[in-house]
Amino acid sequence: MLARGCPDPSRIHLKASVVLLASLMLLSIAARSHADCGMSPLGGVQEGNVVWGLKDSLSACPAGDSVLAGHPCRLRIALYYFDSNCNPKVGVPPESIWVTIQSTTGNLKVNDEGAKVFADDSTDGAGLARITVPSFSGFGSVTVRLTVSGAGQGNKTASVRTADFDASGRVTLDDYLPSPPACDLNYDGSKDNNDRSLVLPHAVGLHWHRNALFGTPVRRTMACSYCPPRSLGTLGGDYSWSPNGRMFALSIFDTNYVGGNDCTINLVPADPSVGNLPARFTNPPAGFHDYSPAWSPVGDRIYWERQDSDIIYKGIWGQSTDTTTHTLSISGILANNTLEDTAISPDGNTIAFHNQVANGGFRIFTVPVSGGQATRITPDTAGIVYDQFPRWSPDGTTIVFYRQTYPSGNTPVAVVYKVPASGGTLIILVTRQYCPCRNTRPTGQESRFAAILQGIRLRTCSCGQCGAI
Ligand SMILES: [Ca+2]
Ligand SMILES: [Ca+2]
Numbered sequence: 402m403l404a405r406g407c408p409d410p411s412r413i414h415l416k417a418s419v420v421l422l423a424s425l426m427l428l429s430i431a432a433r434s435h436a437d438c439g440m441s442p443l444g445g446v447q448e449g450n451v452v453w454g455l456k457d458s459l460s461a462c463p464a465g466d467s468v469l470a471g472h473p474c475r476l477r478i479a480l481y482y483f484d485s486n487c488n489p490k491v492g493v494p495p496e497s498i499w500v501t502i503q504s505t506t507g508n509l510k511v512n513d514e515g516a517k518v519f520a521d522d523s524t525d526g527a528g529l530a531r532i533t534v535p536s537f538s539g540f541g542s543v544t545v546r547l548t549v550s551g552a553g554q555g556n557k558t559a560s561v562r563t564a565d566f567d568a569s570g571r572v573t574l575d576d577y578l579p580s581p582p583a584c585d586l587n588y589d590g591s592k593d594n595n596d597r598s599l600v601l602p603h604a605v606g607l608h609w610h611r612n613a614l615f616g617t618p619v620r621r622t623m624a625c626s627y628c629p630p631r632s633l634g635t636l637g638g639d640y641s642w643s644p645n646g647r648m649f650a651l652s653i654f655d656t657n658y659v660g661g662n663d664c665t666i667n668l669v670p671a672d673p674s675v676g677n678l679p680a681r682f683t684n685p686p687a688g689f690h691d692y693s694p695a696w697s698p699v700g701d702r703i704y705w706e707r708q709d710s711d712i713i714y715k716g717i718w719g720q721s722t723d724t725t726t727h728t729l730s731i732s733g734i735l736a737n738n739t740l741e742d743t744a745i746s747p748d749g750n751t752i753a754f755h756n757q758v759a760n761g762g763f764r765i766f767t768v769p770v771s772g773g774q775a776t777r778i779t780p781d782t783a784g785i786v787y788d789q790f791p792r793w794s795p796d797g798t799t800i801v802f803y804r805q806t807y808p809s810g811n812t813p814v815a816v817v818y819k820v821p822a823s824g825g826t827l828i829i830l831v832t833r834q835y836c837p838c839r840n841t842r843p844t845g846q847e848s849r850f851a852a853i854l855q856g857i858r859l860r861t862c863s864c865g866q867c868g869a870i
Contacts, residue, residue, distance in 0.1 A: 493549075510539050
């Protein structure tokens with residue numbers, strides 16, 4: 402769930418600073434420790450080695466998205482931490498900075514948090530750290546108690562009102578239908594249809610606490626988020642981590658050939674301190690798309706697909722002596738038919754993919770990473786079905802894939818199967834109706850099938866609700 406409409410994180414610092422400044426003037430009885438430095442990063446008189454504040458009066462949804470402009474949708478706590486010489490304490494880890502949260506009035510609940518909520522990250526160069534609580538249900542108030550390096554820093558209270566009035570964990574019509582509503586969600590002093598109208602979009606979307614993002618997202622690409630899909634500067638929608646986690650490969654519509662904007666594979670550092678600019682890794686011929694990158698498990702090559710018909714790889718400079726581009730020669734499949742979804746086995750020896758077969762459906766195949774004879778993994782006896790998105794189990798013995806069928810009319814059904822990696826009996830893992838609203842979600846097509854096998858954990862999307870099963 403994207404937290405659309407939430408305050409821009411870059412503005413939080415300023416808002417927190419204002420709160421902190423107010424806190425400095427009011428904190429005459431606040432807990433203090435160590436030196437009185439006589440000044441603070443915000444001006445005025447510093448009251449202790451830690452100064453902190455929070456933004457009050459939340460109008461929230463358990464999914465963490467915004468409800469009412471001007472009111473925060475998440476509880477954000479900001480603090481500055483100094484040493485006894487009044488220098489910022491830099492790099493103090495999150496496990497040393499945490500709050501406890503206690504609901505004190507109403508039916509307010511904090512969703513999915515342990516006894517302590519830790520800082521989003523270590524203190525920065527100014528001694529600043531933030532703590533975020535992204536999901537509440539019900540409405541009422543909480544008391545927040547901060548601890549830094551083992552020393553209590555006192556408490557503050559916050560009023561939190563959510564669209565999940567009955568604190569069920571999910572916003573439904575049960576929250577919307579009662580009139581007058583249970584909660585003055587917009588803080589205007591009355592419970593009326595204005596509050597209900599704020600609830601409705603979240604009730605229709607069935608927003609719930611499992612949609613909330615925890616932690617602090619760090620933007621790693623500057624691709625256009627509002628441009629039409631497939632236009633210049635937008636993401637292709639697929640990516641692959643390097644084995645050491647320091648880089649990832651992704652596709653971007655980043656060239657402007659006569660034939661249109663073509664996807665290329667690009668490399669991006671995972672850590673912003675390494676850099677922010679994507680480095681183009683592939684240069685497809687004009688009018689061709691490169692996509693579906695798959696980083697080899699030993700880290701020396703990246704495989705990808707070109708124009709639905711070829712699997713290509715190239716060695717990575719510094720990791721492989723061969724950095725030229727190679728196209729796999731694959732026999733045993735229909736040439737120039739839909740060939741997509743490269744997935745490399747954990748041992749790096751085999752590629753799974755899907756390919757169109759004679760009846761028009763798709764099947765899962767495997768082929769050695771050096772090319773050669775393809776092996777059909779899913780049988781061709783099922784009629785016109787569409788087997789896609791193969792994923793390997795960590796031990797390499799099993800492949801999970803997604804099959805789309807049309808058992809009645811035009812209503813597709815999605816079924817997730819597993820099958821031995823050498824072929825054999827299919828076993829159904831999950832059956833879901835096709836998600837008609839998937840196109841409203843840029844990544845819906847991917848999120849309806851991302852599977853991690855072994856201890857089987859699947860993530861599927863069903864009409865706007867995504868969750869692990
Ligand atoms: Ca509810
Ligand atoms: Ca109201």
